[in-house]
Amino acid sequence: MQVENQNDAKEEVQPEEEDFEEIEKLQTVGINVSDIKKLKSAGIYTIKGIWQSTMKTLCGIKGMSEAKATKVKEAANKIQDFGFCTGAAVFEKRKALKKISTGSKEWDKLLGGGIETLSITEIFGEFRTGKTQLCHTLAVVGQLPPEMGGGNGKVVYIDTEGTFRPERIRDIADRFGVDYHAVLDNITYARAFTHEHQMELLIAVAAKMIEERYSVLIVDSSTALFRVDFSGRGQLAERQQKLAQFLSKLIKIAEEFNVACVITNQVVSDPGGGAMFAVDPKKPIGGHIMAHASTTRLYLRKGRGEQRVCKIYDSPSLPESESIYQLSKGGICDVND
Structure with missing residues (x-):
């Protein structure tokens, strides 16, 4: 897969050896x-x-x-044997892991290099904190060569809220100096209308990934349709079960095809949190099911003007910390850019 620069064609990238057996x-x-x-x-x-x-x-x-x-x-x-192996063998397999830039150097530094493949990264926060803008930025950066912080592959974009905008892709592609026509052609887009449709689209993704190299799978948002299709406490158990099945399939795809699975999530106010003098009583949707399924959880909140703050909410390897970024015409970027 190759995205050409608007001025010069980039060097031909050698196809990568796939880790899966057909x-x-x-x-x-x-x-x-x-x-x-x-x-x-x-x-x-x-x-x-x-x-x-x-x-x-x-x-x-x-x-x-x-x-x-x-x-x-x-x-x-x-x-192919999937039984026990040594820790050294796992260490070697982890060398295939890639990190894809968010578009912000400070954010990448917070994440130890960028969004990881082989895992699920959950992005949650209230409206206008940059969740969808990050998705659009990753849809472009994921296609760039590794030396530009990219994943050198196509991108799957499952849109559950109707917020995907090709015009934003054009602006972000211009920022990175690549042909936006080629970038749009390399985005495999689908609009999901129900939680069942969302799951069906995820199942269909495997057929595409077996044929071509993909680097990022985006679901924006992962929980919106589950909230619509299941209402009230009477349906909560069924909703959580269906959500767990969806997230289980997602992590399997991440590990099977070495892609970065990025999902956005909504938040809800927690009245109990305010009573306990919490600084921010908002909490992500999905409960423990979402918490256990997501490898890295990032909490976005508003700062001054167009500035936003990203906090490591949960991670198996990263310390709790924060970084400041900004929303711009060219997507997610650093404050000084």
């Missing part, structure tokens, strides 16, 4: 083509995708019996 390899260990097509119909396109699916899921595929599902699992094990 599901067609099952033919080499006795699985017929018809059964492979059945797996693909359920959104399973890699050997790892088989291991990420339960027996219940496999048996739920039309035409897939328990005996066939067991045979598929055994065949997958012959091709």
